[in-house]
Amino acid sequence: MSLLKSRETILALAIAALLAAVASRFPGFVEPGNLARVLTDTSPLILLALGQMAVILTKCIDLSVAANLALCGMVAALMNGAGVPLPLILLAVTVLGAALGAVNGLLVWKLGIPSIVVTLGTMTIYRGTIFLMTDGAWINAHQMSEGFKAFPRAVVGGLPVMAWIGIAGVAGVALLLSRTPLGRAFYAVGGNPHAAVYAGISVGRTQFAAFVLSGALAGLTGYLWVARYAVAYVDIAGGFELDVVAACVIGGIAIAGGSGTVAGAVMGALFLGIIKNALPVVGISPFWQMAISGSAILIAIAFNTLGRREPGRIILRQAGAAE
Amino acid sequence: MSILRNILTTAAVASALMAGAAQAETTRIALVVKALGIGFFEAAHKGAEEAAKELGDVEIIYTGPTDTTAEGQIEVINSLIAQRVDAIAVSANDTDALVPTLKKAMDRGITVISWDSGVAPEGRMMNLNPSSAPLIGNTIIKLAADHLPEGGEVAVLSATTTSTNQNTWIEEMNKVAGNYPDVKVVGTVYGDDLADKSYREAQGLMQTYPNLKAIIAPTSVGIVAAAQAVTDAGKIGQVNVTGLGLPSEMAGHVKSGASKSFAIWNPIDLGYSATMIAYHLTKGEAKAEPGATIPIGRMGSVTLDDNNEAAMADPFTYDASNIDQFSSVF
Numbered sequence: 001m002s003l004l005k006s007r008e009t010i011l012a013l014a015i016a017a018l019l020a021a022v023a024s025r026f027p028g029f030v031e032p033g034n035l036a037r038v039l040t041d042t043s044p045l046i047l048l049a050l051g052q053m054a055v056i057l058t059k060c061i062d063l064s065v066a067a068n069l070a071l072c073g074m075v076a077a078l079m080n081g082a083g084v085p086l087p088l089i090l091l092a093v094t095v096l097g098a099a100l101g102a103v104n105g106l107l108v109w110k111l112g113i114p115s116i117v118v119t120l121g122t123m124t125i126y127r128g129t130i131f132l133m134t135d136g137a138w139i140n141a142h143q144m145s146e147g148f149k150a151f152p153r154a155v156v157g158g159l160p161v162m163a164w165i166g167i168a169g170v171a172g173v174a175l176l177l178s179r180t181p182l183g184r185a186f187y188a189v190g191g192n193p194h195a196a197v198y199a200g201i202s203v204g205r206t207q208f209a210a211f212v213l214s215g216a217l218a219g220l221t222g223y224l225w226v227a228r229y230a231v232a233y234v235d236i237a238g239g240f241e242l243d244v245v246a247a248c249v250i251g252g253i254a255i256a257g258g259s260g261t262v263a264g265a266v267m268g269a270l271f272l273g274i275i276k277n278a279l280p281v282v283g284i285s286p287f288w289q290m291a292i293s294g295s296a297i298l299i300a301i302a303f304n305t306l307g308r309r310e311p312g313r314i315i316l317r318q319a320g321a322a323e
Numbered sequence: 324m325s326i327l328r329n330i331l332t333t334a335a336v337a338s339a340l341m342a343g344a345a346q347a348e349t350t351r352i353a354l355v356v357k358a359l360g361i362g363f364f365e366a367a368h369k370g371a372e373e374a375a376k377e378l379g380d381v382e383i384i385y386t387g388p389t390d391t392t393a394e395g396q397i398e399v400i401n402s403l404i405a406q407r408v409d410a411i412a413v414s415a416n417d418t419d420a421l422v423p424t425l426k427k428a429m430d431r432g433i434t435v436i437s438w439d440s441g442v443a444p445e446g447r448m449m450n451l452n453p454s455s456a457p458l459i460g461n462t463i464i465k466l467a468a469d470h471l472p473e474g475g476e477v478a479v480l481s482a483t484t485t486s487t488n489q490n491t492w493i494e495e496m497n498k499v500a501g502n503y504p505d506v507k508v509v510g511t512v513y514g515d516d517l518a519d520k521s522y523r524e525a526q527g528l529m530q531t532y533p534n535l536k537a538i539i540a541p542t543s544v545g546i547v548a549a550a551q552a553v554t555d556a557g558k559i560g561q562v563n564v565t566g567l568g569l570p571s572e573m574a575g576h577v578k579s580g581a582s583k584s585f586a587i588w589n590p591i592d593l594g595y596s597a598t599m600i601a602y603h604l605t606k607g608e609a610k611a612e613p614g615a616t617i618p619i620g621r622m623g624s625v626t627l628d629d630n631n632e633a634a635m636a637d638p639f640t641y642d643a644s645n646i647d648q649f650s651s652v653f
Binding site for chain 2: 026028029034037041124127128130131134135136137138140141142143153225229230231233234235236237238239240276277279280281283
């Protein structure tokens with residue numbers, strides 16, 4: 001437990017160091033207003049990282065989140081064009097996202113196909129579906145209603161609604177994971193599937209639930225994304241699934257499943273979000289930007305691996321001492 | 324008996340050959356784009372179909388990868404070679420990466436031209452530029468300067484660091500920047516043709532250069548994202564977003580004032596001209612060699628330079644006065 005805490009402390013320190021480094025080149029970056037902007041900008045990544053975390057906890061991976069986001073975002077834009085009121089759109093895209101996640105979940109649960117293969121397939125199918133729906137056309141700013149675009153931007157209590165949705169997502173998933181049988185089942189299934197079965201937990205059903213959660217969050221984020229950038233087309237959030245997985249990995253979510261915290265996932269997402277927002281203002285050559293992002297991921301993983309190696313040794317030592 | 328069989332066989336073979344010849348009369352021209360689902364290329368497709376209709380015996384195969392990668396295009400081109408199309412007209416995601424595959428196509432007798440975003444000379448017979456790079460480079464800085472009578476700082480938001488056309492245009496823009504002494508180009512950033520990254524880069528520009536007067540985005544994803552970033556930052560009227568974009572995608576931002584004007588050639592004309600050129604080269608009615616002139620239907624004709632490149636026409640400026648007329652077209 002203390003080790004888990006310390007890993008998150010390391011990440012928090014890394015974020016602080018990163019902010020300090022950015023501030024030394026561009027002081028305006030750490031002003032409260034700008035930090036709020038960074039939080040808002042990172043909200044989609046946080047929301048998707050939370051869903052991805054639940055999936056990874058159960059020893060699966062969801063590569064279709066970005067395509068799911070793009071499809072739900074396009075549906076949101078199309079519904080807006082058809083004059084559907086906003087609350088209904090929000091509900092519809094969340095349900096649609098959950099349904100798309102359920103497709104992944106069912107294939108993993110009922111057919112036992114490895115999740116990486118399932119979601120690699122559905123990722124392409126979901127993107128293709130957008131193309132079929134729109135014939136490749138864009139939906140642009142002037143084709144969206146003002147209310148549709150304004151909702152994520154509306155400022156409530158000093159923060160835009162988009163950031164509040166991110167915060168609500170964090171609170172909700174934290175509660176789910178720590179206080180509900182389903183949340184504990186995510187950990188149990190990933191930590192030791194055989195033991196989970198003996199404890200009466202259905203591994204497949206739990207993985208299904210994780211995919212549904214991930215899909216629902218992606219669906220909701222789809223609307224936020226499209227409304228924020230005021231444009232919807234086939235390629236939106238292209239490659240974003242890799243950012244989401246990277247955020248989880250940086251946050252210390254074990255790819256082998258069963259271990260990881262909400263705080264870790266959120267900080268992993270924030271870490272990437274800060275890098276993405278800071279690189280344009282610190283004046284680093286674009287040729288270096290990708291290398292820097294990549295190095296950050298590798299360094300974070302190295303920290304995680306080092307942190308994880310020790311508990312294994314301690315257990316062995318104790319077992320040896322007990323004999 | 325055996326004579327009869329021989330005659331019958333010969334007849335069968337001959338008729339098969341004739342059927343083959345009849346099929347081959349339709350020229351199959353593949354229009355390979357950077358990625359499917361981009362408005363610009365959809366419009367080029369419209370132009371290609373128009374040329375096909377005019378020529379009569381042409382079938383257009385409109386294809387491309389789902390994301391803007393060279394690997395995706397190589398896959399598409401390989402499958403076109405397998406389908407034995409007559410001509411490939413490609414807008415390349417990478418200048419050099421496609422060369423070996425396109426060489427293979429030319430070895431099989433397929434006419435290969437590049438358009439919009441070119442391929443290295445050894446990978447194509449000729450390259451059709453929508454306009455000349457110097458002209459575009461001049462246009463994009465002129466668009467910014469036109470609305471800056473007192474001058475000021477401007478910055479460039481490009482696509483990726485390896486985009487062939489954006490890099491050329493920016494290079495040409497910098498060459499003529501001296502003609503606009505009051506306009507100071509303070510930097511170039513890259514949004515990778517992703518809406519979210521371009522938006523962030525535009526925000527970064529406004530933060531880094533508080534006195535910024537204009538953002539020049541010579542990319543259709545970038546210009547829309549930059550206009551939205553300017554709108555969200557409440558800087559309409561203070562920062563003018565200009566560059567190259569599509570009327571249908573920019574209509575809202577022109578009306579809101581975030582963009583006073585922008586330019587683009589007509590992609591319909593471009594798809595039309597590329598198809599015309601591919602057709603004439605395939606039919607042997609024109610040769611791709613320096614100095615050659617190739618007719619392009621209603622667009623007149625183009626003349627190839629020493630690198631077998633040709634420029635179609637000047638870019639066209641869109642603003643509040645004509646945006647409504649064009650936004651429904653492309």
